[in-house]
Amino acid sequence: DAKTTQPPSMDCAEGRAANLPCNHSTISGNEYVYWYRQIHSQGPQYIIHGLKNNETNEMASLIITEDRKSSTLILPHATLRDTAVYYCIVPREYAGNMLTFGGGTRLMVKP
Amino acid sequence: GAVVSQHPSWVICKSGTSVKIECRSLDFQATTMFWYRQFPKQSLMLMATSNEGSKATYEQGVEKDKFLINHASLTLSTLTVTSAHPEDSSFYICSVGGSYNSPLHFGNGTRLTVT
Numbered sequence: 001d002a003k004t005t006q007p008p009s010m011d012c013a014e015g016r017a018a019n020l021p022c023n024h025s026t027i028s029g030n031e032y033v034y035w036y037r038q039i040h041s042q043g044p045q046y047i048i049h050g051l052k053n054n055e056t057n058e059m060a061s062l063i064i065t066e067d068r069k070s071s072t073l074i075l076p077h078a079t080l081r082d083t084a085v086y087y088c089i090v091p092r093e094y095a096g097n098m099l100t101f102g103g104g105t106r107l108m109v110k111p
Numbered sequence: 112g113a114v115v116s117q118h119p120s121w122v123i124c125k126s127g128t129s130v131k132i133e134c135r136s137l138d139f140q141a142t143t144m145f146w147y148r149q150f151p152k153q154s155l156m157l158m159a160t161s162n163e164g165s166k167a168t169y170e171q172g173v174e175k176d177k178f179l180i181n182h183a184s185l186t187l188s189t190l191t192v193t194s195a196h197p198e199d200s201s202f203y204i205c206s207v208g209g210s211y212n213s214p215l216h217f218g219n220g221t222r223l224t225v226t
Contacts, residue, residue, distance in 0.1 A: 032212050043117070043204045043217035044155065051212070087154075098145065099206075099215060101155040 004088045009106040012082075018075040020105050022088030025069040033064060034091065035073045037084040038104070044087065047073065078109045114138050115207045117218030124195055124225055132190045132221045134161075134205030140185035141207045145215070146178075149202040161188040161205075195225045 005023040012018040024033060034049040048055055048062045050071070055062045061074040075082055087104040114137040124130050134144055144161040159180055160168040167180035177199075179191040192199055202220050209215035 030212075034214060036214075038155075041202070041220070041222070043115075043206075043220045046214040046216060049212075049214060098157065098160070100157065101147075103154055 004090055004102055006086070006088050006102065006105045008103060009108070011108050011110055012075075012078045014080060014109055014111050015077055018078040018082065018107055018109070020073040020075075020086050020088075020107065021070065022073070023070045024088070024090045027068050027090050031090050031092065033062065033068075033071050034089045034099075035060070035062065036087045036089065037082075038087070039081075039084045044101075047086075078107075080109050080111065083107060083109045115205065115216050115218040117205055117221055119221060120219060121222040122224070124223070126196055126225055127194055129191055129193045130195055130223060132192075132203055132205075132223075134188045134190070134207070134218055136186045136207045139208050139216075141188075142185065144182060144188040145206045146180065146188075146190050147204045147206065149204065149220075155204060158190075158203075161190075192223065195223070197225045199223065200225045 032049050032051050035047040036044040038044045048057055048060050050062045050064050064071045085104040085106050087101055089099050116135040116137055118133045122130055142163045146158045147155040148158050149155045157170050158173045161180045161182040163182045163185055169175045177193055182188040202222050204217055204220040206215045206217045
């Protein structure tokens with residue numbers, strides 16, 4: 001997978017927006033940006049993915065810069081249940097559905 | 112998205128015994144499934160790709176004779192940890208579906224403890 005860089009940890013106040021950044025400067029052409037999260041002792045959960053345009057679903061928004069070298073996952077109103085490790089992944093086009101997980105960002109939502 | 116069921120969710124076994132973990136795709140016919148392992152405070156590491164009707168593909172450093180994978184149908188893959196040792200204690204997770212432009216879906220994992 002294309003190398004991604006995320007801060008190891010972040011804090012967010014409950015009810016506020018959580019903005020999680022990711023750098024993926026080696027992203028190319030048709031490679032998508034995916035976000036997953038892993039709540040403690042559970043399997044990873046898919047959140048959102050995008051190619052060029054910003055995306056929004058019921059869980060989050062994904063903002064991708066115009067040059068596609070970085071993106072931000074936004075949880076608009078974080079709750080305590082959003083405390084998790086968030087992974088930004090850019091699978092290689094030729095690698096199909098194989099994912100390589102980096103360290104991710106440990107988001108702590110505090111009351 | 113695909114619904115993935117993994118069983119058991121946790122298991123404790125004695126050193127030297129074998130343990131089988133099942134991964135079922137409940138609403139998606141999966142020709143390929145993936146098995147990951149996660150040690151405490153570490154990220155997920157891909158162990159192997161399970162291929163329906165053929166041999167699994169193992170990542171470098173993963174012993175194929177120790178981690179036996181069977182993918183006999185489009186909805187079931189099994190991982191058997193043979194002659195388990197305490198260092199095999201880990202969180203094992205399977206995943207289903209996806210391509211480079213569609214997401215993978217994961218099971219809830221199996222916590223294996225070898226005593």
